[in-house]
Structure formats: C-alpha cells, structure tokens
Amino acid sequence: MEQVSGHTRARQAVGNVLLVLLGNTLYALGVTLFILPSGLITGGTTGLALVFEHAFGLPITWFVSGFNLVMFLLGALVLGKRFAVTTLISTFYYPVILGVFQAVLPAGGATTDRLLATVYAGLLIGVSIGIVIRAGASTGGMDIPPLVLHKQWGLSVSGTMYAFDFAILISQMLFADREQVLYGILLVLIYTMVLDKVLLLGQSKTQVKIISKEYERINEQIIQQLDRGSTLVQAQTGYCREEVPIVLSVISNRELPKLNQLVNQVDPKAFLVISRVNEVRGRGFSMGKVYR
Numbered sequence: 001m002e003q004v005s006g007h008t009r010a011r012q013a014v015g016n017v018l019l020v021l022l023g024n025t026l027y028a029l030g031v032t033l034f035i036l037p038s039g040l041i042t043g044g045t046t047g048l049a050l051v052f053e054h055a056f057g058l059p060i061t062w063f064v065s066g067f068n069l070v071m072f073l074l075g076a077l078v079l080g081k082r083f084a085v086t087t088l089i090s091t092f093y094y095p096v097i098l099g100v101f102q103a104v105l106p107a108g109g110a111t112t113d114r115l116l117a118t119v120y121a122g123l124l125i126g127v128s129i130g131i132v133i134r135a136g137a138s139t140g141g142m143d144i145p146p147l148v149l150h151k152q153w154g155l156s157v158s159g160t161m162y163a164f165d166f167a168i169l170i171s172q173m174l175f176a177d178r179e180q181v182l183y184g185i186l187l188v189l190i191y192t193m194v195l196d197k198v199l200l201l202g203q204s205k206t207q208v209k210i211i212s213k214e215y216e217r218i219n220e221q222i223i224q225q226l227d228r229g230s231t232l233v234q235a236q237t238g239y240c241r242e243e244v245p246i247v248l249s250v251i252s253n254r255e256l257p258k259l260n261q262l263v264n265q266v267d268p269k270a271f272l273v274i275s276r277v278n279e280v281r282g283r284g285f286s287m288g289k290v291y292r
Helices: 002-038 044-056 060-079 081-104 114-134 141-153 157-174 178-200 215-225 253-266
Strands: 205-211 231-233 246-251 271-277
Touching: 002 081, 002 114, 044 060, 044 141, 044 157, 060 081, 060 141, 081 141, 114 178, 141 157, 157 178, 205 215, 205 253, 215 246, 215 253, 246 253, 253 271
Parallel strands: none
Antiparallel strands: 205 246, 205 271, 231 246
C-alpha cells in the first residue's frame, strides 16, 4: 500500500509540475500576444515591469527575473520551504518563456483591436493563474507580498492583492492615457472573474434538502439508485408542528434530474430545496467511498 501511495504521489507531483509550466506558458503568451503589442497596462509583476521600463528603460524580462527572484527569497524566508518549492518553477520559468515568446512571436501581436486584446488577455491570464493555483503553486512576483502580509499581520490576501494591483495601475497613469487606464481596469476585472471560475471549475456540487413523509423510501432511493450518502436532519414543520426528518444529500450537478425523478415517483408532493455549493470534501468526493 505504501508503494502504491508513493507512485500516486509521484504522479501527482509530475502532474502539478506540468500544470505549473502550462499556466506560466499561457500567462507569457497572453502578455506577448495581447498586452505588450496593444500597449495595455495591467497590475501584478508585469504591470510593475511596464512602469520600470518606461521610467528607466529597463527591459521587461530583466525586471521580471530580478523582481521574481527577490520575491521568491522573501517568500521562502517568511512562508517556509514548502512554499519555496512550489513557487520555484514559476519564479524562473516565467521570465524565460516570456523572453522566448518575445523573440519568436511577431511584434504586432494577435490583433490590433485594443478591446479584443483586453478580453483575450484577461481570459488567458485568469486561466493561467487559476491553473497554477490549482496545482498548489504560486505564480510568484506580486502574488507573494499579500501572502506575507497575511501571515505576518492577518491582512486579507484578496484585499491586499487588489490594493497592489490598483496602486500599480495608478502608477502607470504617469505615462498612460485615460483609455489605457480604463482598459487596464477592465483587464483586471476580467482576469479576476475568470480566475474565480477556474478555481471552482469541477468542484461545485448540488445540495438537496427534501421534506416528505416518505423520507425513508426517498432516503433508500438516494443510497441505492444514486449511490450517494445522505443525512437525516430532525426538523419540525412551522404550522402543524409535525416532526418530519429532512433528507439532506449532496450530489453532482448531472445527477439532479435523476434525483427529481426518483423523488416524484415516491412522493409527488415532496418539498425540495436545491442549492449550489462551491466545494465538497469528504467520503465520496475528495476521498474514496467506503461500503459497508
């Protein structure tokens, strides 16, 4: 069992490395094809690099490499060795692949339409950051200071991240026109929304609460026909004060139509409360099932 477990962990580690490489590649692709050719401004390390390029003529690749190295050392010092290992790949791979794309891909980018460039850059950046985070790593750079501030002083990670991005966007107003700033805000909004979607992709489930006098038969159908677990929650009706257990179950989104059919067959008058949950952990979901 330990050998099998070791093989599983090795496969997961290799898979996570590949995801980190894929995420950083997509990020660099979005920057090279859409952000730089269209003169877009953005937050994060890339946005800060644009400020230093304009102010001091420092190449973006050089700044990203140096800044990521400093942030990596800060993260390793404050957040520990485990964080350092998961972030090491992003810290050194991203500036390399960014330089390769800048040398190989056409300087004009994929489109001359700034709105299209904003939308597609937001999509690529949101997906890329989501992939890296789901692999248990960090993209490095400006992702690290919010994590450090959270550990040291308990500040909100998302709040400080938005604050840093906003400050970087404001600093680019020194050389960017108003339209660029507006496009930059739109870009940040797009990749933030896409990031949230990617992080929740495949993890959302459906929670169902069923109130019926035929709760025993419905509970049996859920266990036997859907192969899902259930919980009987003791409750009392508000008007008649009757004791009726509520059948609580969490199922996949695709299983909802079948559950509705099963409940209607047992009790057409059953009362159902259906809600979407973002993530479920435990037996049958994040852990294997155990049959007794």
